[in-house]
Amino acid sequence: MGLFYTFHFYLFGVIAIISAVAFVTRRSPVAAALWLVNTMFCLAALYVMMDAQFIGAIQVLVYAGAIMVVFLFVVMLLNLGHASDVTDIVGGKTKLAAGLVGLLLLAEVFVLWKDDGAPAPVPAQQELEPGVIDQVAAPLFREYLLAFEITSVLLLAAIVGAVVLAKRRVT
Amino acid sequence: MSRTYLPVLLLMGFVVFNAILMIGLSHLTMRSRPTPVKQSAYESGIPALGEARERFSVKFYMVAMLFIIFDIETVFLIPWGAYFRNLSCAVPLTNGLCPSGQVSMFGLVEMLVFMAILIVGLVYVWKKGALQWD
Amino acid sequence: MTWSLVLGLLQVADPQAPPVSTSVFVIATVIKMIIVFTVLMVGVALLTLAERKISAWIQDRHGPNRVGWHGLLQPAADGVKNIMKEETYPDAAYKPLFIMAPALAFIPAMLTFAVIPFASPLPTSKGLIEMVVAPLPIGFLYILAIASLGVYGIVLAGWSSNNKYSLLGGLRSSAQMVSYEISMGLSTVAVLLVAGNVALNDIIWQQATTVWNFFGLTVAFIIFLIAAFAETNRLPFDLPEAESELIAGYHMEYSAMKFSLFFIAEYSNMVTASALLVTLFFGGWDIPFTLWDNLAPWSIGKTLLTGLFFAVKVLFFLFFYMWIRWTLPRFRYDQLMSLGWRVLLPVALVYIVIIAGTLLILDLLGIRPGALYGLILGILNLVLAGVLFLILDSGRIISPASGRVEADQLRRLRAMRSRSPLAAPGGD
Numbered sequence: 001m002g003l004f005y006t007f008h009f010y011l012f013g014v015i016a017i018i019s020a021v022a023f024v025t026r027r028s029p030v031a032a033a034l035w036l037v038n039t040m041f042c043l044a045a046l047y048v049m050m051d052a053q054f055i056g057a058i059q060v061l062v063y064a065g066a067i068m069v070v071f072l073f074v075v076m077l078l079n080l081g082h083a084s085d086v087t088d089i090v091g092g093k094t095k096l097a098a099g100l101v102g103l104l105l106l107a108e109v110f111v112l113w114k115d116d117g118a119p120a121p122v123p124a125q126q127e128l129e130p131g132v133i134d135q136v137a138a139p140l141f142r143e144y145l146l147a148f149e150i151t152s153v154l155l156l157a158a159i160v161g162a163v164v165l166a167k168r169r170v171t
Numbered sequence: 172m173s174r175t176y177l178p179v180l181l182l183m184g185f186v187v188f189n190a191i192l193m194i195g196l197s198h199l200t201m202r203s204r205p206t207p208v209k210q211s212a213y214e215s216g217i218p219a220l221g222e223a224r225e226r227f228s229v230k231f232y233m234v235a236m237l238f239i240i241f242d243i244e245t246v247f248l249i250p251w252g253a254y255f256r257n258l259s260c261a262v263p264l265t266n267g268l269c270p271s272g273q274v275s276m277f278g279l280v281e282m283l284v285f286m287a288i289l290i291v292g293l294v295y296v297w298k299k300g301a302l303q304w305d
Numbered sequence: 306m307t308w309s310l311v312l313g314l315l316q317v318a319d320p321q322a323p324p325v326s327t328s329v330f331v332i333a334t335v336i337k338m339i340i341v342f343t344v345l346m347v348g349v350a351l352l353t354l355a356e357r358k359i360s361a362w363i364q365d366r367h368g369p370n371r372v373g374w375h376g377l378l379q380p381a382a383d384g385v386k387n388i389m390k391e392e393t394y395p396d397a398a399y400k401p402l403f404i405m406a407p408a409l410a411f412i413p414a415m416l417t418f419a420v421i422p423f424a425s426p427l428p429t430s431k432g433l434i435e436m437v438v439a440p441l442p443i444g445f446l447y448i449l450a451i452a453s454l455g456v457y458g459i460v461l462a463g464w465s466s467n468n469k470y471s472l473l474g475g476l477r478s479s480a481q482m483v484s485y486e487i488s489m490g491l492s493t494v495a496v497l498l499v500a501g502n503v504a505l506n507d508i509i510w511q512q513a514t515t516v517w518n519f520f521g522l523t524v525a526f527i528i529f530l531i532a533a534f535a536e537t538n539r540l541p542f543d544l545p546e547a548e549s550e551l552i553a554g555y556h557m558e559y560s561a562m563k564f565s566l567f568f569i570a571e572y573s574n575m576v577t578a579s580a581l582l583v584t585l586f587f588g589g590w591d592i593p594f595t596l597w598d599n600l601a602p603w604s605i606g607k608t609l610l611t612g613l614f615f616a617v618k619v620l621f622f623l624f625f626y627m628w629i630r631w632t633l634p635r636f637r638y639d640q641l642m643s644l645g646w647r648v649l650l651p652v653a654l655v656y657i658v659i660i661a662g663t664l665l666i667l668d669l670l671g672i673r674p675g676a677l678y679g680l681i682l683g684i685l686n687l688v689l690a691g692v693l694f695l696i697l698d699s700g701r702i703i704s705p706a707s708g709r710v711e712a713d714q715l716r717r718l719r720a721m722r723s724r725s726p727l728a729a730p731g732g733d
Contacts, residue, residue, distance in 0.1 A: 008180075030402065030464065037457070044450075048176055057446040058246050065453025066242045069483060070235040072460060076227070076476075132442045133503055137254030141281060149281070151247070152288035155240050159292035162236035163299050166229050174327055178334045178439035179419060179447075185338060186415040190408040190566070197388050197562030210396040212468045213557060227472075231480050234642070238483040241650065245490035248657065249446065252497030259665050271671045279661050286654060293651070302646045303639075 008049060016042035029075040033068060040064040054136045233301050244289055251282055325432030333434045341418060341438050349572040350380035356627050363631040383565075390561035395466060398558065402465035407559065407566035410458025414570035416451050417577045420444055422506050424590050424612035428603045436590075436608060437506075444504040448581060449490055452536065456482050458570065459538075463555035474554025477544050477638065482536055484645035489532035491653035495525040495660045496585050499674075499682075509589035513599045516679030518586040523686035524656050524693060526586045528649050533578040535645065537571065539626055541633040544641060579622035583615065590615040652693065659689065 016039050023035035040063040047056035140148055251258070258278025260269035296302055325333070354369065354376065361368025369376035394400060424436035441447050456479045463475015496518055497503060500511040512518055519526050535542040544554075551557070556567045583589060590611035592598040598611050636644070663685055672678050 028399075030399075030461070034402075034457075034461075037454075053441075053443045054250065054446070057443050057450045060450035061446070061453050062239075062242060062246060065450060065456070065486075066239045066483070069456055069460070069479060070232070070239055072457075072464075073232050073235045073479075076464060076472075133250045133253040134257070137250040138257070141251060141254060141258055141278070145281065148247070149284055149288075152244075152285045155243060156288050156292040158240050159237065159289075159296060162233065162240070163296055163301050166233040166236070167299060167301065174330055175441065176439070177331065178338065179416075179441070181331075181334060182338050182342075182416060182419050182438060183412075185342065186412050187408075189342070189415075190411045193411075193562055193566060194404065194408060197390075197392065200388055201391050201561060203391060205393070207396075209393055212395055212397055212466075213552070214469065215552065227476060231476050234480045234484060237646070238487065241487045242483075242490070245487055245494070248491065248494045249497060249503070252494040252657070253501060253503055255498050255661060255664070256501045259661075259668065268673065269668050274665060274669045276665070279658075279665055282661070283658065286658070290654065297647065302642070 005049065009046070012042040012045040012049070016046070030072065033071045033075060036071070037064050037068045040068065053132045230301075237296065237301070240292070241289075244286075247285065248282070251278070254278075325434065329431040329434075334438065337434075337436075337438050338419075341423075342415065345415065345418060345573050345576060346569070348576060349569050350384065352572045352575070352623065353383065353568070354380050355623070356630075359624070359627045360631055363628075387562050387565040392561040392563065393558070395468065395558050397467035399465040399467065402461050403558075404563070406458050406462035406465055407556075407563040407570075408458075409461060410455065410570040411566045413451050413454045413458070414573045414577070417448050418573070418580065420447050420505060421577070421580045421584055422509065422589060423580070423615050424608045425598055426603050427605065427608045433603065435506075436612065440506070442504050444502075444506075444508070445493065445581065445585070446503050448577070449486075449493075452574075452577075453486060455570070455574065458567075459555050462559070462567070466555075466558040468558050470551045470553075471555050471557050474551045474557070477551075478538055478555055481538070481542065481544060481641060481645070484642060485532040485535035485542075485649070488528055488645060488649035488653055489536060491650070491657065492525040492528035492532065493585065494653075494657050495522050498657070498660050498664060505584050505589070508585060509591055510599060511674070512588040513591040513596060515674045516676075516683065517588045517591075517593070521679050521682040521686065522586070522660070523683075523690050524652070525660075526582075527690065527693075528653050528656070529585065530582065531644070531649060533582060534626070534629065535641070537574045537578050537626075539571075539575065540630040541636050542641060543635060544638055575623060575626055576619065579619045579626070580615075582622050583618040587618050656689070659685075 019035045019038040019042065023032050023039060026032040026035060040059060044056040044059035044064070047053075047059055255278050256269065257264055258281070259275055261273045261275040261277075262270060357379075358368045358376070360366075369379040372378040372382045394403065419438040420441050422435065422437040422440075427434045427436055439447075459482070460475045460479040463471045463473070463478070466472070496508060499515075499518070499521060500508040502508070508518075512521075515521065534540075538544075556564055559567065590598075592611060592614050598607055660682075663682065667678060667681065672681065
């Protein structure tokens with residue numbers, strides 16, 4: 001794949017993992033949210049390196065620019081501040097569940113490590129065509145038409161849910 | 172691919188370096204003379220009352236939620252807009268244009284259905300008064 | 306000219322035609338990057354002076370005129386002052402984020418300009434150099450994505466200051482920015498419909514061959530213009546720093562260079578917004594009424610001339626920003642939200658459908674992109690803008706918080722007011 005690709009793959013990969021670890025371990029919710037933004041950003045860079053430029057841009061636009069803003073809002077809304085009294089793992093059952101999920105993740109990593117079969121198909125080093133959007137738009141609006149239309153129903157449900165939740169507290 | 176995004180990477184490094192440089196430089200050149208009054212929160216000159224981190228109106232949260240939803244709608248509309256010429260043509264484009272008489276309603280109708288469902292959502296939000304900021 | 310001829314020429318105009326070697330590409334990129342960064346920083350410094358001079362001119366004052374010739378060295382003096390000044394850190398502030406927030410506002414503001422083409426390609430002995438820092442195929446999607454990160458600097462500045470006014474300013478600002486981001490994105494969908502691509506050079510090319518989008522997509526332009534003003538937190542949408550309510554809003558606790566960084570970010574956002582307005586709706590670096598500048602053979606003269614045209618157009622919008630500032634009063638917050646969600650959003654959605662339908666009809670009638678195509682779109686937009694403004698002006702959409710006031714209700718209110726001891730003499 002070339003040194004350029006490999007170097008940046010590891011660069012962004014390592015930053016993403018470090019940020020993700022920092023996200024889990026920070027006590028301050030706001031700092032944690034910012035680390036997650038950093039992870040999203042690195043993921044976007046990795047998408048771009050896989051020639052999924054549109055997805056990369058959307059990753060930044062929607063995840064880093066929209067969803068994380070709401071995370072920050074909620075952190076502030078609940079007045080968590082930089083307090084450290086936030087603990088999510090309480091009680092024996094929750095700890096057990098967390099441990100099981102952790103084991104599952106470890107198993108996953110182990111399988112990925114051992115499974116050294118056919119390497120994943122890597123994108124060919126091709127010259128880019130100007131219409132990067134067409135690569136996404138063509139399947140999305142033709143083959144996966146039904147899924148696309150159903151997305152709007154999902155979004156509608158989200159709208160209704162947001163209004164119902166927020167309005168209940170107001171009145 | 173390899174070099175298309177190189178400028179962005181270079182620029183990012185350059186800009187981050189400059190931001191740190193400016194903050195650092197001003198930190199080095201300033202004379203710090205802190206006093207308790209100078210360090211207190213500014214509230215028009217009177218002593219600060221209570222905590223700043225009050226809980227705030229749920230409306231901000233509401234706006235942020237609606238923002239995500241309509242942002243995703245925009246994200247769907249952008250590729251549709253760019254690909255509309257292809258979708259509204261029954262045969263593949265020649266020279267970026269649809270051969271005459273081959274116009275198709277497919278692209279428009281498809282998006283109208285998508286939009287109609289979301290506009291129902293917008294109307295619901297409107298009627299519920301979530302867009303009313305009073 | 307016929308469309309096929311244009312398409313034939315497009316092959317020549319393809320900016321990627323003679324690729325330069327990677328080393329030349331990197332060197333050219335670094336040079337362009339430093340030039341653009343310097344121009345932005347110096348431009349921002351001069352803009353602060355221009356802002357003060359223009360406001361002075363509008364208010365019939367002199368403005369800064371002591372430092373240097375006609376106050377020309379004022380920005381330099383301000384810069385030196387800001388570097389030397391003491392920085393205060395409020396005791397209650399959360400320090401790491403308090404220091405980081407100005408940088409988080411500054412970085413996206415400086416990054417967004419990268420994809421905007423500012424002149425025609427420059428021929429050199431090593432190949433054709435594009436006059437854009439980063440010629441990305443995703444074009445303005447990059448701007449949307451990076452600009453959406455600008456919220457963090459503001460919301461974190463407001464939150465980390467641990468001050469009531471700052472927090473309110475930060476929250477207001479972020480809610481405002483996210484609300485208008487949607488209108489901004491939706492208004493550009495219309496541009497994509499006619500251009501068929503997101504790369505900014507293609508959008509410029511489409512405008513050069515038909516008609517500037519300002520004429521072809523006037524309503525989208527209006528929505529984009531309003532959204533751009535709101536996104537940059539400029540009057541009449543400067544609620545985050547409404548002096549009479551919030552003193553200085555999210556950057557109230559900031560001083561010295563950190564305060565300057567917020568200002569640099571605001572002004573460079575203005576420059577980028579103006580440049581984007583010019584690129585999407587005024588043909589970018591295109592010289593009107595001629596295709597000479599859009600086609601090979603390229604020359605240094607062409608690059609300079611197109612760059613000049615681009616600069617003039619951008620400067621006009623920067624002036625427009627300042628002009629508006631001293632013309633319109635500030636919105637109330639409910640009006641701001643109402644305008645974003647209840648006017649611009651539905652109007653943009655309906656407009657997209659109308660434009661898509663019109664393009665279909667034009668295709669059906671066999672009208673190809675060209676003069677007639679542009680004329681039809683222009684007339685349609687004139688009609689649509691007329692309808693929109695007749696509705697806007699009727700006072701129904703941007704309403705007071707209490708809803709529409711009926712005539713007799715208004716009379717009763719006035720009668721009440723004149724009886725009150727606080728009422729102004731002579732009534733209203």
